[in-house]
Amino acid sequence: MVGIVIASHGDFAKGIKQSGSMIFGEQKNVEAVSFMPNEGPEDLRKHLEDAIASFDEDSRKEVLFLIDLWGGSPFNQSNAIFEEHQDTMAIVTGLNLPMLIEAYASRLTAKTSHEIAAHILGEAKAGVRIKPESLTPKNNSNNTNENSEQPAPKPAPAPVKVDPSAFKDRNSFEIGLARLDSRLLHGQVATAWAKSIKPTRIIVVSDAVAHNDLRKSLITEAAPSGIKANVIPINKLIEIAKDSRFVGQRFLLLFETPQDVVKAVDGGVKIPELNIGSMAHSEGKTMINNVLSVDENDVEALKHLSDNGVKFDVRKVPADSDKDLFALIIKAGLNV
The missing domain is CATH 3.40.35.10 (Phosphotransferase system, sorbose subfamily IIB component)
Structure with missing residues (x-):
């Protein structure tokens, strides 16, 4: 099973991991890493490496980083690790709860971090919605139509005539x-x-x-x-x-x-x-x-x-x- 490292500025990673557990249940081989104001890049790098080291042997072979911001310190240090393991690791930024839950669901069948990373992007985007819906730009709708990253839902099976x-x-x-x-x-x-x-x-x-x-x-x-x-x-x-x-x-x-x-x-x-x-x-x-x-x-x-x-x-x-x-x-x- 793919290991997942959730990393963020402050305790956002710990909080969203807890929220994910409430919805999807407790997960093995998932670690939250917090980058605190009194820490430096080397501290953060060690936290990330310790998180990976805590995984089961199989989950250390494929690792997915879910990061809050592109270009921030959690991304930069995760990227440094990724550069050394590009075939077995992947990074997705813009972390939100739909993304995390979809990652949990995906790793039940997906074998690699790359498969999960490619799959969860659409769910993460679809989770960003507005009410009133009239405020949603027509070319940025999260409905499942031609403008969405999500595939259109499959139509219901045709009715079958049965006594x-x-x-x-x-x-x-x-x-x-x-x-x-x-x-x-x-x-x-x-x-x-x-x-x-x-x-x-x-x-x-x-x-x-x-x-x-x-x-x-x-x-x-x-x-x-x-x-x-x-x-x-x-x-x-x-x-x-x-x-x-x-x-x-x-x-x-x-x-x-x-x-x-x-x-x-x-x-x-x-x-x-x-x-x-x-x-x-x-x-x-x-x-x-x-x-x-x-x-x-x-x-x-x-x-x-x-x-x-x-x-x-x-x-x-x-x-x-x-x-x-x-x-x-x-x-x-x-x-x-």
Whole structure:
């Protein structure tokens, strides 16, 4: 796996590394290097070399530098190292969070620093956007069109004519991920999970949100580039599950509460596995870990889902290890 050195003036590198971990999970063979006001070029060079030396042997063979500014001291010292290893190292400047997350995702498949460097530039540019959108110069739009570095999204598969009765025991669409997350569509979903699942569409399934125009607008605008997000009521998902027009679609389903998932499953939507991402704390609920909070009604809903064959995958991001949901509930002193 390619090693990544994040370097900046001050502690920006440490901060953005922490942000990346919140969204994509903790990463091995990634080091942040800070260049502080009381340090000189030789100090910085040693920090960079120490960062590379800390990597596993394989990750030292291919190294990507992500730097804040072209021409600054972190760039200059990284460039001095790069000049000695041009075939196995690469530098990208203008560091932002979309760039870092894309680098994390890319190194799951890319074998060289050069491959990742070439790939992440478009995502870094696409992450710079303006509201109101009317302020964006037409020849500098980040939309996926002829002026963008990003390729246009692939069109959805053409509808396939299938007898609706074929969906008695299965959904018309494929579920790439069904997730329970009180925050619905946010950074971890729009980046880490969307890149892992590669859905054709993100669907927020909630009666409450579907009738709230402001929340609907915020969610649809948070969709990652190239993937459309929709907000629909639960009954609509039940209808879609039997609609042959959605054959070939791969959905990332987001639910706000376990009770909403129960309504969908009882209505005939087949959800073999439910990813548990976050359940917000409120009065009367018990924290079972740092992001999950439940009350008796939640536990009953989760038990109902389990009794109906739904498996649980307790992870915030793909890189996390799975936890046993009911073991967490029991440990917190609640009855199952």
